[in-house]
Amino acid sequence: MNTKLFDVIHEEQSDRHVIYVKGELDLASAEQFRNIAEPLANDKTKTLAIDLKDLTYIDSTGIGIFVSLLKRRQQLQAPVLIENIPPKIQRLFDLTGVSRFFAAERETTKQKGQKANDERV
Numbered sequence: 001m002n003t004k005l006f007d008v009i010h011e012e013q014s015d016r017h018v019i020y021v022k023g024e025l026d027l028a029s030a031e032q033f034r035n036i037a038e039p040l041a042n043d044k045t046k047t048l049a050i051d052l053k054d055l056t057y058i059d060s061t062g063i064g065i066f067v068s069l070l071k072r073r074q075q076l077q078a079p080v081l082i083e084n085i086p087p088k089i090q091r092l093f094d095l096t097g098v099s100r101f102f103a104a105e106r107e108t109t110k111q112k113g114q115k116a117n118d119e120r121v
Helices: 027-041 060-076 089-097 099-120
Strands: 006-012 016-025 047-058 080-081
Touching: 006 027, 016 027, 016 060, 027 047, 027 060, 047 060, 047 089, 060 080, 060 089, 060 099, 080 089
Parallel strands: 016 047, 047 080
Antiparallel strands: 006 016
């Protein structure tokens, strides 16, 4: 039986880093997540995508890491995507006000994509 409550996997693709978050992101697992995510957040040459499909729980420590990552990416003017947010996690993000940062980042990413498309025309 697998008793591991948290796992984080990094997949490097040609145009982006994808971080898959699985299980419970809380105080006990925060360091493991931070150790993988922070160096990738500093790589502005690629989009940072965080896939939350298998995230089952997140506490304030985990939310704080997400906010920190978003701020860092904004400083670098580099895109970040939060993908496949489970409904109960999305509800928590909405209740805490964190989802507005994700929405702002999605808008910025869309605008950059549109600008790049406009420049190609």
